[in-house]
Amino acid sequence: MIQKLTTLDGTPISRFAFGTMQFGAGADRAASQAMYDASRAAGINHFDTAHVYTDGASETFLGEMIAPHRDQVFVATKAAYTGGSTRATILSSAKTSLQRMKIDVIDALYLHRFDPDTDMHETFGALAELKQEGVIRYVGISNFAAWQAMKAVYMANMADLEIALIQPMYNVVKRQAEVEILPMAEDMGMLCAPYSPLGGGLLTGKYDGKGTGRLTQDARYAARYDFDYMHRAAQELTRIAAREDVHPATLAVAWAAAHPTSPSPILSGRSLEQLKPSLAAIGYDLSDALYAELAGLVPAPPPATDRAEEA
Ligand SMILES: NC(=O)c1ccc[n+]([C@@H]2O[C@H](COP(=O)([O-])OP(=O)(O)OC[C@H]3O[C@@H](n4cnc5c(N)ncnc54)[C@H](OP(=O)(O)O)[C@@H]3O)[C@@H](O)[C@H]2O)c1
16 A cells, blocks of 8 residues: 655645646746745645646746755656657656756656557656656656556556556546546555646636636647536536635635545646635535535536446
8 A cells, every 4th residue: 555645854745736837838937936835825735747847947947946945845747748658758857857846856756648659667667767766756647547547556566666646637527537537546545636626717617708718728628628518517616606605716626625535636827816716725615515516517427337227
């Protein structure tokens, strides 16, 4: 069983994480610092970045911010979004991440996505080398299906490694992770840190009017959420939030965290103003009735096996 994840000074990692994908893009240096400081003030010590984010600015900014208290924060980055999960890609990505963040050790290194073309012996051999050299502490996987994750567990074990973290997409309108990933993570003792708790901004309600943002600016996100039923669910979420006198983003983040397996959502924004309602979810007490009401906004995904009607 994988031990509870800690920062270098032995502190357990926080229930929520903060993601720095906007550092150096949507958020300039000052806005990034403000969000980092607010996250720390809210008790967050788990920070998420990736080699591929914002041409390296995300890792560079984050490295500058953590420098005064490196041992008190848990830094997760990702490798091999491009270039395949080969030994060469992983080693060079980890080296670049260390250099950009000016750190000696990466707390968690994720494979950013499943690579069907590289033998996992090679992938986990490279990660084992990094672990033996003390360059990484934990290994994670992101955007893996459950069968790919369990194959990774098996292949990692052969290299004397464990998969300690998994990072799927998960929010009120993207619930595939409920079917296998969340129960698998709980069963295997992996920390599940889901991304996009606001559906990239959809669940703030701003696209109900003339709002602009990632969904109007990034074709990948537009495609991801370009379904009428998702936009209707976002409208309904906004209506429920008004009734409850709370920001829709607070409800959306609290809902993602309230899954019975207790995942650790990765919060984010492009400004402190945007981030505030997400941070408010940390102290928001979501009732069982409200959890169920929000879960009813879209149909639950079908189960992984086909005899559910007999249960
Ligand atoms: N492993 C992966 O493949 C993967 C993929 C994506 C993200 N991640 C990680 O997860 C983190 C969070 O993901 P995410 O950014 O997709 O999370 P999210 O919470 O679903 O979306 C955040 C975005 O929503 C909009 N937003 C947030 N608060 C708002 C508010 N109060 N009012 C209006 N708009 C608001 C902003 O975008 P706009 O201003 O542009 O609308 C903001 O950047 C990332 O930083 C990254 O670390 C990982």
